[in-house]
């Protein structure tokens with residue numbers, strides 16, 4: 541498997557711009573997302589800042605399973621954390637309605653990717669930095685699908701490997717959170733992986749990365765039985 545696009549030219553532990561500016565920015569944004577979550581109904585199951593931490597950890601584990609060096613896995617963990625920061629700019633009521641969301645609501649929800657990029661743009665302007673480039677790639681494109689049916693309509697050839705992996709991890713976590721319309725759907729780790737593989741498959745995901753993610757997930761599941 542080729543690892544094109546995973547950042548081997550950057551160590552977040554020693555990079556001064558990351559430590560002085562980017563890390564505090566991400567931490568502050570995650571805190572703001574947590575404050576935003578606190579405004580939502582107490583019984584909501586999709587808590588955004590918790591989702592952010594789960595998917596960042598899944599990213600780190602999958603990268604380790606791919607055999608990437610620990611410092612690269614750590615960079616990827618940090619790039620995944622802020623992927624949904626744009627959500628806090630949307631009205632709270634948009635997320636937790638009892639009814640099926642309208643097309644207009646869906647469009648607004650989808651704008652969180654662009655809104656996230658706006659937040660980054662306000663903070664960093666045109667600052668060029670390899671971490672920022674990757675972070676923006678993931679914020680903007682984490683809801684794409686290989687066949688071009690995602691939020692922005694990009695196809696597999698237009699997506700970097702880190703983004704393709706981010707899309708898989710994002711999708712998995714979304715499916716594993718129980719929602720009212722899921723009924724009695726199997727949301728166990730194995731059940732969700734099976735559904736993604738059989739119902740979505742290569743139309744949505746890079747299957748080589750998907751199987752690596754699945755192995756990392758099942759391995760983690762076996763080591764820490766629920």
Ligand SMILES: [Fe+2]
Pocket residue numbers: 623624652682683
């Ligand atoms: Fe998202």
Ligand SMILES: [Fe+2]
Pocket residue numbers: 591623624710
């Ligand atoms: Fe997300």
